[in-house]
Amino acid sequence: MKTVLISGAGIAGPTLGFWLKAAGFEPTLIERAPALRSGGYVIDFWGLGLDISERMGMVTEINRVGYNVREMRIVNDRGRRAAGFGTELVTELAGGRYVTLPRSELSRLLFEKIKASAEVIFDDEIVGLNEQPDCVGVQLKHSGERQFDLVIGADGLHSTVRKLAFGPMQQFEKDLGYIVAAFEVRSYRPRDEDVYLMYGQPGRMVGRFTLRDDCTLFLFVFSANDDSLPSTLDQQKNTLHRTYAACGWECPSILKELDRTTELYFDRVSQIRMSNWSKGRIALIGDAAFCVSLLAGQGSALAMISAYVLAGELAQAGGRYQQAFDKYEARLRQFIEMKQRGAERFAGALAPKTRWGLCFRNQVIRAFAIPGLAKVAIGREMIDTLRLPEYDFRRQHH
Template sequence: MLISGAGIAGPTLAYWLARHGFSPTVVERSGAVRSSGSPVDVRGPALEVALRMNIMPRIREAGTDVAYLSFVDARGKRVGRINMRALRQAAGSQEVELPRGDLASILYEASRSAAEFLFNNAIAGISQDEHGVDVTFENGPPRRFDLVIGADGLHSAVRRLAFGPESDFVDHMGLYIATLHLDSAERGNEVVVYNTPGTAISIHPSTGHALVAFLFHSPAEPGFDHRDIARHKRILEARFAHGSWRTRELIDRVRAADDLYFDSVSQVHLDQWWRGRVVLLGDAASSLSLFGEGSTLAMAGAFTLAEELAANPGDHRTAFRNYEARHRILVAPKQRGSWQAAALLVPRTRLGISARNLATRLWPLGAAAAWLLVSPHDRRHIDLHAQQHRQ
């Protein structure tokens, strides 16, 4: 079996396929496991997967231990705060937040001896028949596999080759994000967020280099290319030209950066996650957007797919069908909840920013959860209450 992508889903799937007696091969465009990316959570069903892989001690060791999400004004004064640690404790959650690159490295180390890894390579073509899949690569000779699994993210090449153009399945959510690792550590246990209407800048502390993220509302950019770093810098400079707080300093770092992540915040929607002997996994099948639980669900989906393939030997159609039916139950509510999370972090108006900040002061333990659950109609009432409070 061939797995495209050595991020979160790919190595997890390789580990469990090997445990079930299969011989997986993983192909990855990058030269090594990527070290970049926003912090991610291992929670819910992924905790059980990680425990069964015996990697929870390493995951906890790499955890960021963030306790607070704080909102600041143009002068850096804290105007709202959510106690994330208390929320987790109140919910009885054992989740761990850690840098995405650390999680990918841990999963790779757990699976590297059980699978063939092909770095600096990618799938260039797919041709399948009733008995297998012929695959051509950008580097090296063609090979034939029983099955191909696309675990290659939002911009999946496997999905494009087997299902059709990206534009048919990827929905822009009206936001863009850029992230950059700072060349110095920002100590502390809180994520700091500064908002102007329709934008947010956050700094996430880390045991190593801190991560800065830029978020802003925008319609889809015509001809957007997620690899065009020069254009990305121009967009960020224009969008954040008039910000206060640390905006100028952080944009200067963007100008000097060699490694900048920039992409649309998007969701992936397909009527069916498999076609013939090709199946999609993780963000390639059902990207949740920035605000979902992509890594958690990638690990859970990989475990489910391996389990179904093992339970249905020689019958990939039944395995794929069962995997999709089981995993969609977890994915669907998370995709629906992403819009509310965007309203929490990137309010569109000054009134919305004030209402969000007021909510964190009125309900210090439940503010985040409450905001994520209220409807837009209810949030308008909160906005009105905030306006009256200021008067």
């Protein structure tokens, strides 16, 4: 039991590669993009995700590339503050350790930790899996046939490994009824350093966040009942124009910026719910196994937790991979299901579908100023009930 093919070089894949390498395995990372992805959106990072980063010796770097957001501010049509809260509240709930950073930066830092010690294949993908008694035959699009002891899908919401091994996405996808889009621009004005601004109309939200190097990130979340996603960049832009045409605040300027962008993240907000995360010699981690939805804001931390636990269980199982897969799932399933339930509630709070819902949401946020209330309202979602297991990664496994 030595060779492990990991599909996906986002967050879960490099984390798994790092810990498998520490346990004496030989990981190979395959990523269908030609290089690491840049841009995208920012994530809030705290709790167990930071604990694992600390064990990987990355916290200093994470704090260097991260942002310390001071305030989450909801504005009205004229840009005036309608509600909001200071993030010291969130920091307190997270035990004083809380940082916001671009997802692509976290991915890059994780990749730096593994690139010199593992085989990495960019611009290629798995097109066939054929499990045999003693290995998995893997058909690669460009590199032909290879054999590995195990194959792990760390390839996100639209996982190819999941599709090939378990069946089409529709079987496992739970659509939460929203679409999310994000893009970055340079030289946008105004800039509000370390403030996350949100503007909403019923069923629609747009957020603005100021990044370094004169960049600004825009995030759209809107309700969508149509199953079909626009597939081309132009169709996606048209959808955003239609949805936000009548909105106030800076929406006209933001839509002008949208017209100029060539890189747009655009996807459904959905969860993946599976009864099993493994099958034979093939297993799934992170969003591929249990996407909680982008809006939960914890996908990256959960991806790292699942990678760490799976690697730890494989390290302990001494080659009995089925036992390792079962224990990995047993340790995490309840915790993940709780996060998924919380994420469903959160999606509705970010872009309420009615005027009344918007008013209620703003009232709740105003009430966060009352000591102790925020702890009751969001403490349960923020505080990780899971304890990270301690594994001995120094053993060699054959």
